Amino acid sequence: MSTVTITDVAKHVGVSVATISRHLSGFTVRNEEKIRQAIIDLNYRPSAAARNLKSGRTGIIAIVVPDITNPFFASIVEGAEGAVGEDRMILLVNTGDSRQREEKALAQLFGRVDGVIMAPLTEDEEGPSFFSQFGLPIVFVDRVTQDGEKFSTALTDNAKGATIATNHLIALGHKKIAMISGPLSTTPGKKRADGFKASLKESGLPCQYFIESDFSEEGGYAAMSALLEREDAPTAVFTANNLMTIGALHALRDRGVAVPNQISIIGFDDLDFAELINPPLTVIARDARLQGALAMELMIKQLTNGASTQPEHSMVDVQLVERGSCAPPREMQTIAFNKVDR
Amino acid sequence: MSTVTITDVAKHVGVSVATISRHLSGFTVRNEEKIRQAIIDLNYRPSAAARNLKSGRTGIIAIVVPDITNPFFASIVEGAEGAVGEDRMILLVNTGDSRQREEKALAQLFGRVDGVIMAPLTEDEEGPSFFSQFGLPIVFVDRVTQDGEKFSTALTDNAKGATIATNHLIALGHKKIAMISGPLSTTPGKKRADGFKASLKESGLPCQYFIESDFSEEGGYAAMSALLEREDAPTAVFTANNLMTIGALHALRDRGVAVPNQISIIGFDDLDFAELINPPLTVIARDARLQGALAMELMIKQLTNGASTQPEHSMVDVQLVERGSCAPPREMQTIAFNKVDR
DNA sequence: AGGTTATCTGCAATCGTTATCAGTAACGAT
DNA sequence: ATCGTTACTGATAACGATTGCAGATAACCT
Numbered sequence: 001m002s003t004v005t006i007t008d009v010a011k012h013v014g015v016s017v018a019t020i021s022r023h024l025s026g027f028t029v030r031n032e033e034k035i036r037q038a039i040i041d042l043n044y045r046p047s048a049a050a051r052n053l054k055s056g057r058t059g060i061i062a063i064v065v066p067d068i069t070n071p072f073f074a075s076i077v078e079g080a081e082g083a084v085g086e087d088r089m090i091l092l093v094n095t096g097d098s099r100q101r102e103e104k105a106l107a108q109l110f111g112r113v114d115g116v117i118m119a120p121l122t123e124d125e126e127g128p129s130f131f132s133q134f135g136l137p138i139v140f141v142d143r144v145t146q147d148g149e150k151f152s153t154a155l156t157d158n159a160k161g162a163t164i165a166t167n168h169l170i171a172l173g174h175k176k177i178a179m180i181s182g183p184l185s186t187t188p189g190k191k192r193a194d195g196f197k198a199s200l201k202e203s204g205l206p207c208q209y210f211i212e213s214d215f216s217e218e219g220g221y222a223a224m225s226a227l228l229e230r231e232d233a234p235t236a237v238f239t240a241n242n243l244m245t246i247g248a249l250h251a252l253r254d255r256g257v258a259v260p261n262q263i264s265i266i267g268f269d270d271l272d273f274a275e276l277i278n279p280p281l282t283v284i285a286r287d288a289r290l291q292g293a294l295a296m297e298l299m300i301k302q303l304t305n306g307a308s309t310q311p312e313h314s315m316v317d318v319q320l321v322e323r324g325s326c327a328p329p330r331e332m333q334t335i336a337f338n339k340v341d342r
Numbered sequence: 343m344s345t346v347t348i349t350d351v352a353k354h355v356g357v358s359v360a361t362i363s364r365h366l367s368g369f370t371v372r373n374e375e376k377i378r379q380a381i382i383d384l385n386y387r388p389s390a391a392a393r394n395l396k397s398g399r400t401g402i403i404a405i406v407v408p409d410i411t412n413p414f415f416a417s418i419v420e421g422a423e424g425a426v427g428e429d430r431m432i433l434l435v436n437t438g439d440s441r442q443r444e445e446k447a448l449a450q451l452f453g454r455v456d457g458v459i460m461a462p463l464t465e466d467e468e469g470p471s472f473f474s475q476f477g478l479p480i481v482f483v484d485r486v487t488q489d490g491e492k493f494s495t496a497l498t499d500n501a502k503g504a505t506i507a508t509n510h511l512i513a514l515g516h517k518k519i520a521m522i523s524g525p526l527s528t529t530p531g532k533k534r535a536d537g538f539k540a541s542l543k544e545s546g547l548p549c550q551y552f553i554e555s556d557f558s559e560e561g562g563y564a565a566m567s568a569l570l571e572r573e574d575a576p577t578a579v580f581t582a583n584n585l586m587t588i589g590a591l592h593a594l595r596d597r598g599v600a601v602p603n604q605i606s607i608i609g610f611d612d613l614d615f616a617e618l619i620n621p622p623l624t625v626i627a628r629d630a631r632l633q634g635a636l637a638m639e640l641m642i643k644q645l646t647n648g649a650s651t652q653p654e655h656s657m658v659d660v661q662l663v664e665r666g667s668c669a670p671p672r673e674m675q676t677i678a679f680n681k682v683d684r
Numbered sequence: 685a686g687g688t689t690a691t692c693t694g695c696a697a698t699c700g701t702t703a704t705c706a707g708t709a710a711c712g713a714t
Numbered sequence: 715a716t717c718g719t720t721a722c723t724g725a726t727a728a729c730g731a732t733t734g735c736a737g738a739t740a741a742c743c744t
Contacts, residue, residue: 003398005730016694021732030692048453049400050730052391053699056345060433060454069420074411081410081436089450091402092434094423108431111390112402217614249618271615272559276591278620347700358724363702372722392700395729 004044012038061299062091062109063141064102064118072242072269072288073119076141079292080117085300088114097121110134115303117295119143122185137302141295143187152302152311154295158188161284161318162195162238165266168282168320169236170203173328174264178209178234180223180244189215192240192268209234213244220247228255235263235329242269249277260327270321279324286318346384354380403641404433404451405483406444406460414584414611414630415461418483421634422459427642430456439463452476457645459637461485464527479644483637485529494644494653496637500530503626503660504537504580507608510624510662511578512545515670516606520551520576522565522586531557534582534610551576555586562589570597577605577671584611591619602669612663621666628660 006024010017013034023029023036024046038044052058063080065073077092084090091113095102099121109116115137123146140153169177179196182189193210200207209227213219220239224247227234239245245267249259257263259279270285294314302309348366352359355376365371365378366388380386394400405422407415419434426432433455437444441463451458457479465488482495511519521538524531535552542549551569555561562581566589569576581587587609591601599605601621612627636656644651 003730006732007730017731018694018696018733019692022692025732028692045449045452047395047730049391049394049398050699051732053389053395053701053730054732056391056699058391068410068423069413069416071411071413071416074413074416077434078411078436078438081438089447089454090434090436092419092432094420094432096420096423105431107387110387112431246615246618249615253618272588273591273613273615273619276588276595276619277615345700349700359701360703360724360726361722364723367702370722389700392729393702395700395731396702398729 004042006044006046009035009038009042009044012042058112058114059088060091060113061088061296061303062093062113062116062118064093064095064105064109064116064120066095066097066119066121068092068094070243071272072142075288076119076292076295079289079294080141080296081292082289083293083296083300088300095121106134106136110136115139115299117141117299120145122183123148123187123190124185137299139295139299139302141291148187150311152298153313154291154298155313155315156188156286156291157315157318158191159195159198161268161286162192162240163199164318164320165238165268165284166196166199167203168266168322168326169238169264170199170205172236172264172326174234174236175205175329176209176232176234176236177205178211178227178237180220180227180237180239180248181210181212182215182240182244184212186215188268189240196238209237213240215241215243217243217247217250220244221251222247224248224251225255228252228257233263236326237263237265239265239267242267242271245269245271245281245283249281259325262330264326264329266326274321274323282323282325283321284318285321286316291316346386348386348388351377351380351384351386354384400454400456401430402433402455403430403638403645404435404455404458404460406435406437406447406451406458406462408437408439408461408463410434410436412585413614414484417630418461418634418637421631421636422483422638423634424631425635425638425642430642437463448476448478452478457481457641459483459641462487464525465490465529465532466527479641481637481641481644483633490529492653494640495655496633496640497655497657498530498628498633499657499660500533501537501540503610503628504534504582505541506660506662507580507610507626508538508541509545510608510664510668511580511606512541512547514578514606514668516578517547517671518551518574518576518578519547520553520569520579522562522569522579522581522590523552523554524557524582524586526554528557530610531582538580551579555582557583557585559585559589559592562586563593564589566590566593567597570594570599575605578668579605579607581607581609584609584613587611587613587623587625591623601667604672606668606671608668616663616665624665624667625663626660627663628658633658 006017006020010020013031015031019029020035061084063077067073081090093105095105102121117139119142138151140148140151142155144153181193184190184193197207211223211226213223220243239248248265252259259265267281267283270283274281274283298312348359348362352362355373357373361371362377403426405419409415423432435447437447444463459481461484480493482490482493484497486495523535526532526535539549553565555565562585581590590607594601601607609623609625612625616623616625640654
């Protein structure tokens, strides 16, 4: 427990501190064996603080996420963890969706870490980027800020995902398609909403069931409830992230709305239990772990190549996982019936 | 990007470094305003490394968990995050269920952090506790090592939870009750198994469907599959954690076994979507966030009171959340039927 | 044995900050 | 004018490691 330093080891062996230091950094020294033994006997551990001070490196990479209990971000972190390598560690910061905590964290991180992988809360930044003032290497994951181009990024093909989801519903015959969107101030919020709207327009459908929510379970619940209360309710809904999908499903359940009989639903981001619910949930899936790993690789590349490195942009693909929560709209039958009726 | 030090600020203002340092630590100095301005102009940020070296404190508390993608541990982390306070940060280490990574992490953590909150992989430790060799303040959360008594702990009332679950099934009339258990080498694995076995014994029931698994989704799937293949399959099953519950549910679904009609299931740990599956899942729930917060509080107490502090042990309560996955066994009817038959 | 390398060694400076200590200026009281 | 008190300041020694430099030892060759 005592604080045994390199000097103690040197004295114990009878050599200078320089020799011990050299041994530690892998040089061959004369009393190799004696030193090794002394280190064990004294239970010596080099002071990380002193090393940092000399070298200017900490061997720590920070990951800043808005909400660690969101399985998506947990997977990002896990992926990054897996790619971090032997000689570095990860410092996790959970900003809890608070802009204030995000700022404070970034300020505190300076000097404590070699770089920051982050999913910023919002793209809306007044003036020159808030992040430029810190000389820290930054890699954006999942989300970027306005001037994100200047940094390396590991993003998802959001537009494509939204397009696939929307077209899937359109192909099934839906005309009244709703979207429960994330905040348009975030990258995925904006991009997914854009993809949705573009798909509707391309098919000549009006965009009349668009709700901007907040990526939270509660938000999804509220938005779904609002949609269901409309006189002319939609027949299908695209929820822009996992949490809102859960919220929406709760709302549907609470009101006894049958899926996909009365309403079809497709979510962005797969869920662990998507197959367990009734009916199994159709989703747009992506590899979050891979995305986290990519972000870490970009960071490490930047760290090893020095500040001169050009920013790189990687993107993970999305894909449609059809299960059972989407079906043709009930109106299809009604319309057919009407035709016969005439 | 540049590396502006306290000396630069001192020169810029025309005072000594000592004055700047004093200003930074809150003393009143003469050129207050000038200094403040210089700090902004030069964009000076005190070097954390140098401060650490002087003070011996880092302001960082590590949390070591086996698997961050497990929602339970994610909540633990979130709870701890919430209780960490203004002037400290959290360093997350995900050991990925690897003993090797756990050891390495702990060694690397030394000197980098002021304390460690950890959920160790296993209780089985040969010889004197592995952790004693590090002079780090340690708080165990959810799990302990053999000599855990010497450290502060924030645990769950595992025995009580298992007892409630088992008795719930017994009260419904089940005789053939299975348990898909976690590793008996872990605290929750052992304690929950003990509670299960004690409950059976108390009711005079044999313990013939006990499977020791590994707290993973795959493990739960395999265990459930094995149970279903037995000639004399159980009528109820108690799964010892969230992941294994998910795995078991998948196995049931894949084989088309009806819940709770053919088999009842109760899980330890609530799940976000427990209400969404069909039927809604009955579980033993606890407040993981609270547990994480408690662990952090114990750590902070230890840090502020110094090493002299007596270890404290806190425990979070559990409770039964009845939904729809448990019902009386079908045999009840069969038996009645058989009797009539004779 | 002598000379020339090739290795290894210790000394001391350095990283950026804080703590100690002695010192100076300002001010009021005598 | 002198003294004592208060309130601040600057120089300097740590904190524990790394590293360039110069010197010492060993190894090698003729």
